[in-house]
Amino acid sequence: MRSRLALALLALTLSPVAAWPAAAPEPTVDANPFFTEWTTPFGVPPFDRIKVEHYRPAYQEAIARKRREIEAIALQRSAPTFENTLVALDTAGQMLDKVEAVFSNLNSADTNDEMQAIDKEVAPLKTALRDDILLNEPLFRRVKSVWEQRDRLKLDPEPARLLEETYTDFVRGGANLDAARQTRLREINQELSVLGVTFGQNLLKETNAFKLVIDKPEDLAGLSERVVAGAAEAAKKAGLEGKWVFGLQGPSIWPFLEAADNRELRRQILTAYITRCDHGNEQDNKAVIARIAALRAAKARLLGYKTFADFVLEKQMAKTPAGVYGLLDRVWTPAVAAARREAAALQAQIDQSGGGFKLEPCDWRYYAEKERTARYDLDEEALRPYFKLENVRDGAFYVANRLYGLTFTERPDLPVYNPEVRAFEVKEADGTHVGIFYSDYHPRPGKRGGAWSTEFREQCVRDGKPVHPVVENVCNFSRPAGDAPALLSLDETETLFHEFGHALHALLQNIHYKSLGNTPRDFVEMPSQIMENWVLEPVVLKVYAKHWKTGEVIPAELVEKLLKARKFNQGFVTVEYMAASYLDMDWHTWTAPQQVDTDAFEKAALDKIGLMPEIPARYRSTYFNHIVGGYAAGYYSYLWAEVLCADAFAAFQEKGIFDAATARAFRTNILERGGSEDAAALWLRFRGREPRVEPLLERRGLN
Numbered sequence: 001m002r003s004r005l006a007l008a009l010l011a012l013t014l015s016p017v018a019a020w021p022a023a024a025p026e027p028t029v030d031a032n033p034f035f036t037e038w039t040t041p042f043g044v045p046p047f048d049r050i051k052v053e054h055y056r057p058a059y060q061e062a063i064a065r066k067r068r069e070i071e072a073i074a075l076q077r078s079a080p081t082f083e084n085t086l087v088a089l090d091t092a093g094q095m096l097d098k099v100e101a102v103f104s105n106l107n108s109a110d111t112n113d114e115m116q117a118i119d120k121e122v123a124p125l126k127t128a129l130r131d132d133i134l135l136n137e138p139l140f141r142r143v144k145s146v147w148e149q150r151d152r153l154k155l156d157p158e159p160a161r162l163l164e165e166t167y168t169d170f171v172r173g174g175a176n177l178d179a180a181r182q183t184r185l186r187e188i189n190q191e192l193s194v195l196g197v198t199f200g201q202n203l204l205k206e207t208n209a210f211k212l213v214i215d216k217p218e219d220l221a222g223l224s225e226r227v228v229a230g231a232a233e234a235a236k237k238a239g240l241e242g243k244w245v246f247g248l249q250g251p252s253i254w255p256f257l258e259a260a261d262n263r264e265l266r267r268q269i270l271t272a273y274i275t276r277c278d279h280g281n282e283q284d285n286k287a288v289i290a291r292i293a294a295l296r297a298a299k300a301r302l303l304g305y306k307t308f309a310d311f312v313l314e315k316q317m318a319k320t321p322a323g324v325y326g327l328l329d330r331v332w333t334p335a336v337a338a339a340r341r342e343a344a345a346l347q348a349q350i351d352q353s354g355g356g357f358k359l360e361p362c363d364w365r366y367y368a369e370k371e372r373t374a375r376y377d378l379d380e381e382a383l384r385p386y387f388k389l390e391n392v393r394d395g396a397f398y399v400a401n402r403l404y405g406l407t408f409t410e411r412p413d414l415p416v417y418n419p420e421v422r423a424f425e426v427k428e429a430d431g432t433h434v435g436i437f438y439s440d441y442h443p444r445p446g447k448r449g450g451a452w453s454t455e456f457r458e459q460c461v462r463d464g465k466p467v468h469p470v471v472e473n474v475c476n477f478s479r480p481a482g483d484a485p486a487l488l489s490l491d492e493t494e495t496l497f498h499e500f501g502h503a504l505h506a507l508l509q510n511i512h513y514k515s516l517g518n519t520p521r522d523f524v525e526m527p528s529q530i531m532e533n534w535v536l537e538p539v540v541l542k543v544y545a546k547h548w549k550t551g552e553v554i555p556a557e558l559v560e561k562l563l564k565a566r567k568f569n570q571g572f573v574t575v576e577y578m579a580a581s582y583l584d585m586d587w588h589t590w591t592a593p594q595q596v597d598t599d600a601f602e603k604a605a606l607d608k609i610g611l612m613p614e615i616p617a618r619y620r621s622t623y624f625n626h627i628v629g630g631y632a633a634g635y636y637s638y639l640w641a642e643v644l645c646a647d648a649f650a651a652f653q654e655k656g657i658f659d660a661a662t663a664r665a666f667r668t669n670i671l672e673r674g675g676s677e678d679a680a681a682l683w684l685r686f687r688g689r690e691p692r693v694e695p696l697l698e699r700r701g702l703n
Contacts, residue, residue, distance in 0.1 A: 034058035034099050040415060042425070042436055044470055045102050045456055047417040052114050055103050059122055062096035063129060069093060074139035082153060085142045086163055090513045091462060100126075101456045108454075109474045110418050111204075111446045120197050127193035131186045134173030143167055158676045162513045165675070172311070174303060181302055188299045195292050199628045200448065202283040206276045206623075208445050211238065212246040212256075212269050220244060222261035224381040229482035248273050249443040250450075251478040255489075257365040258380065267362040274361075277622035278599070285622040286598035292628060294593040301592065309588040309633040316520045317640065317679050321589050324636045328585075330693065331639065332578055332609065334702040338571030343614050345371060359614050368569050376565040380489060383558070387493050388548040389441060389477060389486035395544025396500040399534045403663040404508065405429030408437060418444075426507055435459070435507045438472035441496075442479050442486070448625070451475040451495050453502030453528070460514035467514075471506045473499040485548055490562070494532045501531030510672040521634040523679035525641035526648065527671055533649040536562055537657055567701030572615060574700060579617035580624065581636040582609050587621070588633035598622070639696075644683060646695035651687060 030036075033049045035058070040046050069092040078084055103122070107115050133139060146153075147167040155163065174185045213235070214220060220228050231244035234252070238245050246252045246269060253269055260266050277285035296308035305311040309321045318324045346367040347359045359367070373379050397408045407427045414423035420442055426434040438456075443449075456470040475495060480486045488496070505527040509517060534540050538559055545554035586605040602621045611617065619626065619635075626635050648670075652662050669686040683691065697703040 032057060034095065034102075035061065038098075041411070041413065042433070042468065042470070043457070044414055044423075044436055045098075045417075046415055047102075048415040050102060050417075052112070052118075055099070055115070055118050056121075058095075058099045059103075059118075059125070062093070062099045063125065066093040066096050066129070070133055070136075070139070074136055074142065080142040080145040082146055082155065082159060082163065085146055086159075086166055087513075089143075089166065090162065090515045097457075105454050105456060105472065105474075106417055108452075109440055109447050109472075110444070111448075116197075116201050119201075120194070123193040123197045124190050127189045128186070131173070131189055134170055134175055135177075135182050135186070137175075140170050140175040143170055158512055158516065161676050162516055165516065165518075172303065172314075177302070185299065185302055188295050188302070192292060192295050192299075195288055195295075196628050199277075199285050199288050199292070200625060202277050202285050202288070203623050203625055204448055206279075206283045207248045207449055210248050210272045210276075212265065212272070213240060214244040214246070214265070215242075219262050219265060220260075222259045223256070224259065226381065226384065226481050226484060226487065227255045227259065229484075230479060233479075233481060248276070248449075250476050251443060251492075254365070254491075255478075257362065258369045259366070263362065263366075266366060267360070270362045274616050274620055275622075276620075278620070289587070289621045289624070289628070290596050290598050290601070293587045293590060294595065296588060296632065297590040298593045307589045307591055309585060312588070312633040316634065316637070317522045318636070321585060321633075324581075324585055324633075324640075327640060327643070327693075328578055328581055328636060331574065331697070331702065332582075334697065335571055335574035335578060335700075336610065336612070338702055339575045339612060339615060340571070342368070342569060342571045343612065349374075361614060361616050364572060364614060368572065372565060372568055376561045376568070378558075378561045378565050383490055383562075384478075384487035385484075385547050385549065386545040386554040386558075387488040387490070388546070389488055389496075391544045391546055391548075392488055392493050392496050393439065393500075395535075395540060396497050396531070398543045399497075399531065399540060400500070400504060402658045404504070404667055406434065406504075406507075411436075420444075433468060435469040435471060437503055437507065438470070440472060440474045441477045443476040447474070447476065449476055450625075451499050453499045453506065455506055458514050458517050459506070459509045459511070460517070461512040469506050469509065471503045473503050475499060487548065490535075494535050497531040497535050498528045501528035504531070505671050508667060508671040509674045511674045511676045513676075516674055516676045518675040520637075520675075520679045521631060522637035522640035523644070523683075525638050526644040529638070529642055529645035530649055530666075533645075533652075534657065536566065539657075567699075570700040570702065574702065575612065576615050576618040578639065579606055579609065579611050579615070580619045581639065582606075583617055583619075583621065584624070584627045584631070584635040585633060587627065643693050643696045644691050646699050647687065647691045650695050 032054045033046050034054060038044070038046055070089075073085060073088045073092065076084065103115070103118070107119055143166060147163060150160065150163060174182050177185060214231070220231075223231075228244065230252070231246055234247065235241060235243045235245040246256050248269070253273055256269060257266055277283050293308075300306070300308040300311045303311060305314075307321065309324070313319055313321060313324065318327070343359055343364075346364065349367050349371060350357065350359060350363070369380060397406075400406045400408070405428060407429070408424040409427070411423045411425050414436065416423060416438070418440065421438055421440045424437045424439075426437050428434055440447075451474065453471065453473050456472065457467065459469040460467045473496075475492075477488055477492045477496070478486055502524075505519075505524070511517065536559070538556075541559055542553050545559075546552065547554075583602060583605050586601075586608075598621050606617060624635075627633075631637065648666070651666075652659060655662050665686055669682055673682055694703065
């Protein structure tokens with residue numbers, strides 16, 4: 001989920017490094033949608049009117065307005081109070097919120113060269129502005145004054161939380177540092193902002209640049225008609241009609257690795273994937289990630305923390321690096337043992353077929369699919385006809401309706417930024433408006449890889465009136481191919497439910513202050529992961545898993561096979577994920593800045609845990625975009641949250657997966673609270689006890 005406080009805390013003045021570069025003449029104010037009140041239904045962004053040339057002047061004006069608002073707060077003569085300082089900070093910068101929400105989201109989902117150029121200009125501006133406010137002495141004095149009165153103020157829990165979080169963010173932002181150290185902190189933050197943008201843009205270019213072009217039909221052996229048709233359409237779009245093109249986006253590479261008989265081509269495409277931004281060219285990220293890690297270590301020491309991980313984890317449930325490593329170590333040993341058993345089975349399969357070679361990374365998915373088919377009579381391609389994208393989406397809507405009474409009605413009248421985007425109005429059971437939900441499900445050259453949930457407007461209360469959220473899920477699912485609609489894999493189906501869980505978290509949030517929308521990284525994944533549990537529940541499958549041609553509900557015997565196969569290959573899945581988690585932590589537990597060879601550092605980190613050569617880490621350093629962004633020292637959080645998720649879903653299983661009382665408790669104690677209370681307290685209120693790791697080990701077959 002996107003950071004609210006980063007937008008709430010902007011600044012008084014631009015530092016010299018943050019001056020806006022000279023630009024061409026800008027459109028008039030009247031023609032720029034960001035300068036006017038949006039009169040669209042529900043006040044959604046008028047995507048049909050927003051053009052790239054609107055962003056620069058909109059950012060300029062939004063920053064100027066924010067400066068004036070912040071200056072009014074910092075320099076007012078009235079004595080500091082909760083309302084005139086804390087609430088004023090929380091509500092300031094509404095124009096900037098609008099501009100930033102639209103630009104940042106479209107720059108991830110529908111970008112182009114001009115937007116990326118603007119991003120490079122804007123990133124240091126936003127960083128400088130944030131530093132300016134966090135390091136503004138008069139403003140901090142006001143915040144600190146209210147903080148020191150906290151016992152006498154007798155604030156209710158949510159206002160008290162806003163005060164605590166705001167004061168803490170000022171301190172963590174360097175407000176207590178002397179002038180020289182504040183100057184150095186600004187320099188570090190400026191450089192980090194530019195490096196982060198550079199890393200992401202390099203990765204997008206490298207991912208889009210690779211094409212595996214096949215011109216011999218025999219090289220397509222093993223691939224399904226659906227996959228071949230999709231590759232033919234990709235070739236046609238690339239001007240290579242009559243050939244077949246495979247790329248590094250998930251819907252292209254993973255089916256190829258799972259089914260292509262040509263081992264050399266499998267090796268070629270996987271090698272391209274795992275060496276992205278590691279070729280010594282303009283898009284090489286080795287020096288970028290090493291510099292980011294060194295700067296983060298320097299920032300942590302400047303602020304009085306042993307490591308950057310200590311700085312980050314202070315605000316998470318794990319609290320310390322020892323807490324993270326403790327969880328990882330507890331799961332790593334049984335996960336590796338399971339993966340070694342799986343590798344032995346795959347090697348036996350290779351030997352029995354007369355392969356005459358040792359299992360390599362390019363072989364794992366291919367032979368795992370054969371093993372799955374042999375063991376469970378379960379073919380991934382045979383499942384897809386039952387997972388039509390629109391039906392899966394409606395299945396997620398059905399679960400939300402059964403649990404929380406929500407309804408989703410498509411609104412084709414709402415503007416969208418791309419023809420593939422769909423918009424839905426979300427209502428309570430009594431018809432009360434909740435918010436707007438957008439979905440954007442297919443890969444494009446202008447969209448970064450992966451899947452995420454985001455917001456164009458965050459829920460809060462402003463001037464006593466509710467502000468309704470506008471939420472979006474962005475994914476990269478298989479496109480329609482040939483005469484077939486978009487048919488999802490089981491993994492894609494689970495991803496849709498996962499991201500929809502994030503959307504529900506944002507839609508159902510019920511807090512007053514937008515700055516309290518943040519949830520700890522190792523807690524925020526729990527409301528998303530828990531939704532995956534309903535994917536294979538038979539009663540839910542009957543609703544959405546219908547053959548796209550015949551409408552036949554997925555056969556009971558196929559469901560039984562799916563349930564039996566749930567723990568299959570979990571050693572591999574867990575090990576590749578955890579290897580990346582260890583790598584993330586090692587990058588961020590430096591006690592001092594270092595100069596390192598990125599490849600050597602990464603190899604040492606993975607050798608230390610004994611990573612099997614047959615399994616690459618899910619993310620290597622040069623394309624580990626999570627840890628350049630908001631998951632720095634936080635990639636472990638998926639596993640941490642899965643412990644919570646498995647234990648939370650057990651509560652539903654105990655009383656029925658659609659038990660009204662359990663759903664109500666989960667909604668009121670988890671989904672509605674955002675970051676307005678301590679995450680551990682929210683968990684205890686819902687579950688009544690500390691979380692247990694055993695349900696996770698059982699679910700993954702690692703116990």
